Amino acid sequence: MAGLFDTFTVAKRGLNVQQGAINTTSHNIANANTVGFSRQRAVATTTRPFGGMSRFDTCTVGQVGTGAEISSIERIRDSFIDFQVRHENGKLGNYDVQDKFLYRVENIFGEPSDSGIQQLLGEFFDSFQELSKKPHDSSTKTIALQKASALADALNNTYTQLDKQLSDAQELLQVNVKDVNNYLDQINELNKQIASVCAVGQTPNDLMDARDNLLDQLSSKFGITIDRKEKESIDLKLEGYQNGKNPVNNLVNSNPTDDKYTRFSYVKNAEIEKDAAGKYTVKLQYHPLGNLNAKEETITIECADEDEAKKIAESLTQNRVLMGDKDGIVGKPVPPAATVTMSSDDINKKILQTHKLDVDVNTVDNKHIKGDIAGNQGVQDTIKGYMADLDRIAVGLAYAVNAIQTGSQTPTDKYELIFTNGADVTGLTGVAKNEKLEEKISAKNITVNKDVLKDVSLLNTSSKDEAGEGNGDRALSIANLRNVKMNLTNSKDIKNRNDFFANTKVNFDDGINMISSAEGSTINAYYKEIINTLGVNAETASRNVTSQTKILKDLEMQRLSVSGVSLDEEMTNLIQFQHAYSANAKVISTVDELLDVVINGLKR
Secondary structure (H helix, E strand, C coil): CCCHHHHHHHHHHHHHHHHHHHHHHHHHHHCCCCCCCCCEEEEEEECCCECCCCCCCCCCCCCECCCEEEEEEEECCCHHHHHHHHHHHHHHHHHHHHHHHHHHHHHHHCCCCCCCHHHHHHHHHHHHHHHHHCCCCHHHHHHHHHHHHHHHHHHHHHHHHHHHHHHHHHHHHHHHHHHHHHHHHHHHHHHHHHHHHHHCCCCCHHHHHHHHHHHHHHHCCCCEEEEECHHHCEEEEECCCEECCEECCCCECCCCCCCCCCEEEEEEEEEEEECCCCCEEEEEEEEHHHCCCCCCEEEEEECCCHHHHHHHHHHHHHHCEEEECCCCCCCCCCCCCCCEEEEHHHHHCCECCCCCCCCCCCCCCHHHCCHHHHHHHHHHHHHHHHHHHHHHHHHHHHHHHHHHHHCCCCCCCCCCCCEECCCCCCCCCHHHHHHHHHCCCCCCCCEECHHHHHCHHHCCCCCCCCCCCCCCHHHHHHHHHHHCCECHHHCCCCCCHHHHHHHHCCECCCCCCCECCCCCECHHHHHHHHHHHHHHHHHHHHHHHHHHHHHHHHHHHHHHHHHCCCHHHHHHHHHHHHHHHHHHHHHHHHHHHHHHHHHCHHHC
């Protein structure tokens, strides 16, 4: 049988168990408001009993308990909820970027508005309608040209602001690159510390909380897949992302001695170059690890032709993120001091493109399009789409008006143009001058001919008199353009007036009146469709953010209900552990009294 000293030991162990439980409770309470903290629980188990191991054992009544001890401090966490949170967090990151940029694009267009493009289009056509009634009046001509200039300025300004949003989306990728590399380095370091602590039989709960918190933040940048390994370490890879047949599965390695992991770099620029032999290359400059203060690295990309060079340069400029080694270096020069040269296929495998599938670059499908990086890459396509729409409007307006002004489907030297590209035509005259002024007109460069602005008599309003005097039918024809249908969707590659008539399918046989194409829409209707589509897209993006935020919030509440600290629960536990501690202390006090009787009482 166990003696009094054994009972004393049991009580002492009981004190230690309750003290450990109180310490854990205190730790929970102290971190009640710590972001990412998971509540902990002291797991008590019985210690090895005394006796009962053999029939010859002196403990004839069987095993006698020897108390309890804390075997571990358990972290309360549901890994499946963590997976769901990170999955939905990535989707929210993508939606949130789209919502923010579409909101800005809506504000840039500013429709409906008294100063918007739609209003200015109406005023432009109205001014030429009025001019058709007073074709001789210079003040009416001036007003018409002012309206044309206001419309051109609005197209310029809107295009420029959209281009700024495009640049902003690309620059935000640099911030994302630095953030991602920072998260990955911290996770990698925590991974090593966690494995070291586990190797000596302890549980690094707070370190694992810190790692999980970083994984949550990383999941807002792109989709991640976590493979759990021994000693609580993890391997981390890009979710669903492959370069050809090679998955990117080495963002974080569970093996602490393996330093062959991927880090990301930021593309500064990509310029197309052509040598004397006609060979095309792309000169790529990038910042390793996204550090703008670090030394720039340069890669020469060999391309088969101009089209391939343009595709590579556009992909690099839009995606902006490269996958390199642990130092962010892409490719290795051979010999080491030489310039890095890569093929287009090799550089495609180093471009991180997460917003869409591209067989030359990745095998990403829609369900894996997640995070801020995908959002900033993908929203550029959306912005470019609206910029292209503005170009189509500028092209349709400029070439149609100039054709009516000059009475020809091709540039002539007979009349001055109304709309030009603002090019410098010093030294050019006649047809060559007008061809240069009309070449590649776009929303970015469209402007009113400065010569016509200086001398309004150069504005040709009539078909009767070369000096602009007569019946005003050309001015009326320009006004009637509001009703002419053009196939503007085919105007993407229009570079001159000939291309305009070939692609938009409008008829101009009489040199005065435009006849609608069988397909397409009017300029006004086309613009309204742009605004309507923008409104729908912006509303959808906002709704997606609202819906996704609710989903994520619900999941975070579920996780909080499992892992969060409840002060009421902790206070209840504290009272329970306090009573148990007092009870164990009472046992020790009782044993002390009994020992006093045994030791001192027997003397009497």
